Amino acid sequence: MHALYLLLTSFVTAAAASEVSCAEKAPKVCQGLRRDFGNSKLLPEDEAYTEEVQESGLKRIVDHKVEFAMRGGGHMPISNASSIGATGILVSSKNTRTLQLSDDRDTLTIGPGLRWSDVYTALDGTGVTVLGGRGSPTGVSGLLLGGGVSIFSYEYGLASTNGNIKAYEVCETPRTPNSDLKQLTEKNQCVLADGSIAQVTSTNEHADLFWALQVGGNSFCLVTRFHLQTRRTPSVMIASPSPLFCPSSPTSAFKETRGGIIGFAFNPIISAFLAATNARPGALQGIDESPACWIEQTYSWADEADDEIFNTFISEFNARVRERLEPMGALYPFYYLNEANVGQPVFKSYPEGNLDRLKEIRNKYDPARVLTDLTPGGFKVATA
Numbered sequence: 534m535h536a537l538y539l540l541l542t543s544f545v546t547a548a549a550a551s552e553v554s555c556a557e558k559a560p561k562v563c564q565g566l567r568r569d570f571g572n573s574k575l576l577p578e579d580e581a582y583t584e585e586v587q588e589s590g591l592k593r594i595v596d597h598k599v600e601f602a603m604r605g606g607g608h609m610p611i612s613n614a615s616s617i618g619a620t621g622i623l624v625s626s627k628n629t630r631t632l633q634l635s636d637d638r639d640t641l642t643i644g645p646g647l648r649w650s651d652v653y654t655a656l657d658g659t660g661v662t663v664l665g666g667r668g669s670p671t672g673v674s675g676l677l678l679g680g681g682v683s684i685f686s687y688e689y690g691l692a693s694t695n696g697n698i699k700a701y702e703v704c705e706t707p708r709t710p711n712s713d714l715k716q717l718t719e720k721n722q723c724v725l726a727d728g729s730i731a732q733v734t735s736t737n738e739h740a741d742l743f744w745a746l747q748v749g750g751n752s753f754c755l756v757t758r759f760h761l762q763t764r765r766t767p768s769v770m771i772a773s774p775s776p777l778f779c780p781s782s783p784t785s786a787f788k789e790t791r792g793g794i795i796g797f798a799f800n801p802i803i804s805a806f807l808a809a810t811n812a813r814p815g816a817l818q819g820i821d822e823s824p825a826c827w828i829e830q831t832y833s834w835a836d837e838a839d840d841e842i843f844n845t846f847i848s849e850f851n852a853r854v855r856e857r858l859e860p861m862g863a864l865y866p867f868y869y870l871n872e873a874n875v876g877q878p879v880f881k882s883y884p885e886g887n888l889d890r891l892k893e894i895r896n897k898y899d900p901a902r903v904l905t906d907l908t909p910g911g912f913k914v915a916t917a
Contacts, residue, residue, distance in 0.1 A: 603755060611910060648670055892917075
């Protein structure tokens with residue numbers, strides 16, 4: 534795997550494919566950049582790049598039809614979502630670390646290379662916060678492009694909805710003084726998959742893209758900045774008693790398995806959470822506002838020889854759960870993108886009409902399918 538650490542991300546439509554094998558393409562792209570730009574940092578062991586190199590790097594990736602992955606915090610465990618195999622290039626946003634609070638403390642501008650721990654630490658003592666991840670290692674971009682459950686979601690909905698995001702940028706723009714940030718949120722430059730510049734907000738001619746980015750994943754464009762609506766910090770941020778569960782069945786089935794972890798997180802979703810998510814007209818999901826419990830299952834094991842054991846357990850366990858719940862009418866139809874497993878129909882679980890509209894928007898902004906075919910990881914609108 535070869536890595537590019539970006540300060541600026543732009544994208545250009547794919548040209549004719551190279552005749553070399555996939556295994557040869559990635560190193561050829563990186564070596565070509567090193568040849569053209571001399572002492573610039575270009576290989577996996579290097580740390581940072583100039584803006585000129587970064588733009589050229591992304592153009593070459595597309596020109597040579599090399600598969601790549603975009604990494605924010607690297608928190609998403611789905612294959613290729615934040616990593617790529619030896620024949621691809623990893624484009625890391627680790628250096629896109631913009632973090633700027635407006636003078637009126639109404640808007641926070643952040644880059645996708647940040648983790649939520651960076652954001653919360655910077656806001657400590659300011660009297661305001663934003664809707665972000667519940668775990669400090671979680672990356673900014675993945676959480677916000679997948680919806681985002683926050684500890685404040687019970688009041689304000691998913692982190693990407695209900696005005697919690699003011700605007701997106703997909704191109705680094707000249708730094709703007711704090712006093713101009715409110716104007717910046719009304720006019721934001723974005724570079725789309727075809728290399729064109731766009732202004733993306735909820736009210737301009739690209740409002741359809743803004744709509745799709747709420748919970749549309751990585752199928753549309755490459756976001757390099759988020760402009761977030763701040764919220765007043767309550768006197769108590771979080772109080773979380775930890776319930777303890779006693780196993781009701783023997784664990785003998787796993788007695789020969791070592792180095793494995795099974796975890797279940799029960800997320801009670803109240804009607805106020807869902808009503809806030811749907812509060813503004815045109816909300817992406819329009820999900821059922823009935824109270825629900827989203828259960829996140831986490832499985833981890835060290836030895837690939839145990840793959841069959843765990844995969845069989847996961848499949849059989851969930852099949853039995855569904856068999857019990859379905860006759861009771863207790864199955865919730867919605868799959869939360871950031872906690873879904875491979876094969877779960879995330880976009881098909883959105884209310885009728887949403888998927889068709891997402892596909893239309895994807896076709897409009899990335900007709901060459903750059904962010905579908907060259908970025909294989911994650912959940913794809915085009916193939917849903």
